[in-house]
Amino acid sequence: MNLHLPNQRLMSAFYDRPTEIVARDLIGKALLNKIGRDWIGGWIVETEAYLDKRDPASHSARGITASNQSMFMRAGTFYVYPIHAKHCLNAVTGIEGAGSAVLIRAIEPVWGVSQMQQNRGLTDLKRLSRGPAMLCQSLGIDRRDDGRSLVDDHHLGIFESPEAMRRRIRSTPRVGISKAVKRRLRFVDSESSFLSRPFRT
DNA sequence: ACTACGATTACCT
DNA sequence: GGTAATCGTAGTG
Numbered sequence A: 001m002n003l004h005l006p007n008q009r010l011m012s013a014f015y016d017r018p019t020e021i022v023a024r025d026l027i028g029k030a031l032l033n034k035i036g037r038d039w040i041g042g043w044i045v046e047t048e049a050y051l052d053k054r055d056p057a058s059h060s061a062r063g064i065t066a067s068n069q070s071m072f073m074r075a076g077t078f079y080v081y082p083i084h085a086k087h088c089l090n091a092v093t094g095i096e097g098a099g100s101a102v103l104i105r106a107i108e109p110v111w112g113v114s115q116m117q118q119n120r121g122l123t124d125l126k127r128l129s130r131g132p133a134m135l136c137q138s139l140g141i142d143r144r145d146d147g148r149s150l151v152d153d154h155h156l157g158i159f160e161s162p163e164a165m166r167r168r169i170r171s172t173p174r175v176g177i178s179k180a181v182k183r184r185l186r187f188v189d190s191e192s193s194f195l196s197r198p199f200r201t
Numbered sequence B: 001a002c003t004a005c006g007a008t009t010a011c012c013t
Numbered sequence C: 001g002g003t004a005a006t007c008g009t010a011g012t013g
Helices: A019-026 A113-120 A132-139
Strands: A030-035 A038-050 A078-083 A086-093 A100-111 A157-159 A169-172 A186-189
Touching: A019 A038, A019 A086, A019 A100, A019 A186, A030 A100, A030 A132, A038 A113, A038 A132, A086 A132, A100 A113, A100 A132, A113 A132
Parallel strands: none
Antiparallel strands: A030 A038, A030 A157, A038 A100, A038 A186, A078 A086, A086 A100, A169 A186
């Protein structure tokens, strides 16, 4: 299948909405990064909402610091943070200063797959971008991208996906956190086989 | 300066 | 299922 490259970039009005809504609506959209003259990326199949300061699981809960400051910037800003010697990426949501964002946890590889395989040092499609740190590595994203804009940038961005993408979206508790563990703020395409962990009710 | 820990991953049984 | 690797943050002194 030779898939048309999406060209309708999501703008700030998309991100400047309640975080749970943005997280749900991002399922099925295309995350793309331009490397040289090639675009690499795929469909978003898993996200998590991290709310404002009152969400104890959110990085914003401890207030603004040197390393999380981009999470408090305007909607559509890119927040990349390091963890366990790897990186994870978020899209900032809501009003400026709120400190809310959506973590992109998994994509289905679609465009520039060979480049993604090279970046990961693997060929198995199922192990390319099933997890927040894996997808950063496969797309060549690191801390230098922190604070960039998904809206204004000519490289990294999230794009409207082709019409016929009917996704079955379900919610689950968030992964890997120790606070507010019961809230169902993780959203998945429940039929995808590229999730960081399989969907269960 | 020192320590504990994490929105993870890979590899093991 | 379990756990070790790995390193930037943040909290403490």
